[in-house]
Amino acid sequence: MKRIIALVLAIVLSAAMFAGCQKTPAPPESDAGSSTAPAVGNKPVELTVVTSYGGDDGNRANYENAYKAFEAASGNVVKDASGTSNEEWKAKIMADFETGAEPDVLFYFNGNDANKLIEGGKVVSIEEIRKVYPDYASNMKDEMMGASPVDGKNYSVPVNGYWEGLFVNKKVLADCGVEVPGADYTWEQFMKDCKTIADKGYTPIACSLQEVPHYWFEFCTFNFGTVANHATLPASSSDEAGKAWVNGLNDMKAMYEAGFFPKNTTTATDPETFQLMADNKAAFAIDGSWKLGWFEENAANIDDFTVTYVPAKNDRKATDMIGGLSMGYYITKKAWDDPEKQAACVEFVKAMTTDEVVSTFGATAVTALKNGTAVPENANSLVTAALSLTKGATGVAPAAQDLLNQAARNALFADVKNVVTGKTTAEASVDAALAIKG
């Protein structure tokens, strides 16, 4: 009898162990053409949402306010799993999708970074969603939503577009007797001013070359191209686009050798170097429109800071900027096929992309809203400067680095520290990155 009980116990234990390995029953296939919208107002559901509004993102508070308002209005619960947008964050999201642990709603890039999601049918197109929910993203201009390079369809609903600009610590500049750069500012003048700033004991440029050299790479290469041809993927370091990348990297090397970056730029993290701006120890930093919130939160006096055009050389004008609508909200196929979550996901994205919410995220940013963003009434001096910046832009080019696959981009930026310190050449670095096929 004991043996029989033991045998039964062992079988039950074994069966229990494998129960977790069973394939989850597939939810009913959504027949977009014929199905109707699941009734909204069903029992509250928990939505897992991943965005880049984590960490010290300047829009973190706006994001929290928006999703908490959605929770209060709908009764649904948002399980926020946001992080800071960097290569590790992107890799983690891809790994989550590939292992079946994807979120229900994802705020992610709409360029090449999302190609695997589109190709693998992991996210639902706006066209398909509109067959069931016709007013989905109806407040957005379709042609500006950021179509996928895979099939030209829209998959994500953008919130705020982005621009990249030169953030300036006016207090440091005033102490050094240097003028705030303007629209006609040249690269030569910029290098002279950096020398003056360095001689005065300040750090001219706040940047971690080991972690986030991306923005300086983008503008240094932009200086050897134009708005029309900047976003071109080189075939090698010797073609026209490749030479622009090589020259850009060599300009960064010249800046490093001149001592314009922080002394620990090859070992510091991005937050460490940016703190130099808030502490009035550094003069310049290039970053995106999302950084406005960081300055508002961290600056002792927001009026000590402004944002302006990145200095230019060759054919590029300083007023030619990098920008676009590169991110948006995706609904994953897994959530779309879940009858309990489908409507909640749609409602969530709609709530996060209303005209009012989008305006709180980036009044100064490029927008796909049909009605445009509402400019805040009590805008501070930094926001006013950003509005002036975008108004005065003579051209906007998308970021060239977005043309690279994850592995290639990772290799290129990991090699910047080796280029600037002379451990490798810019040509070798560019060729090595371009050789990586993803």
Place this chain on the structure above:
Amino acid sequence: MNSMIYKKKGPLAVFLTPALLFMAVFLYYPFVMNVVNSFFNITGLGTAAQGMNTPWYQNYTKLFTDPNMAAAFGNTMLLMILTIVFQVGFALVLALLVDTIRTGSQFFRTVYFFPIVISATALGLLFNLIFLYDGGMVNQLLLKLGIADANTLIDWKDEGHYLFTMFLPVMWQYVGFYFVIIVTGLNNISPDIYEAAEIDGAGGFKRVRYITLPLLHNVLCTCLVLAVTGALKVFDLPWVMMGRGIPMDRSWLTGTYMYEQTFNVGDVDYGSAIAIVIVVLGVIISQLVNRVLKEKEY
């Protein structure tokens, strides 16, 4: 009657089967797949392989030509030596000292063991603040004491200091773990032996040399095996402090480099090859240590 259960092996086999199946599914099968994956071209975790590598063993030749892998291997070996010397060594000294005091030994046991209960990630963040270049605790002290000025501050993560900065917290974290094991071993030594030695005129040093250390042999062997194999698995604390090989790809460990290749670079097959190196190293080194430090029967 009770002995019957040991004579009949059937029930034992029945009870052992679930654990064996568990190991097969969650350890041996993934390991075999990991070996297979290391020969294929896989560009993302969970994605299908895009054919075999050409040549199929390319990841294994790359292991020998990749300078970052050389750095990772060297640092891991160094960590192993440092672990033996500093973690087990310090733990032994501290345990011997605490064993000699009559009051407060429990206090010291708690104090030395405490770092073990703090997560390595939290410790990494803590030591990051201590060694921060601009405004870190150590550099602030150097400034206050006039040892350095703004131009001569030390970058504790640069090529001259990164080993110290990375390994100090790792050593500090685990001393308490071995300390507790050794103190337990010391408690098992009969006080009668010490009393007899004292009567025979043996001093403190001789008692340690001829009684304590020989009787702690097996405990120390266990500590050394744990320390050596544990060194191969160190990941979290160095990753938080010296993520991505800071400085200049010098601080990689086999574990952190495998993670970087698999999750950040997306070179899953190369990451698999590195994982195999870690397993092979672990098996060889633990076997070596077991043979060198054979446990004694008393």
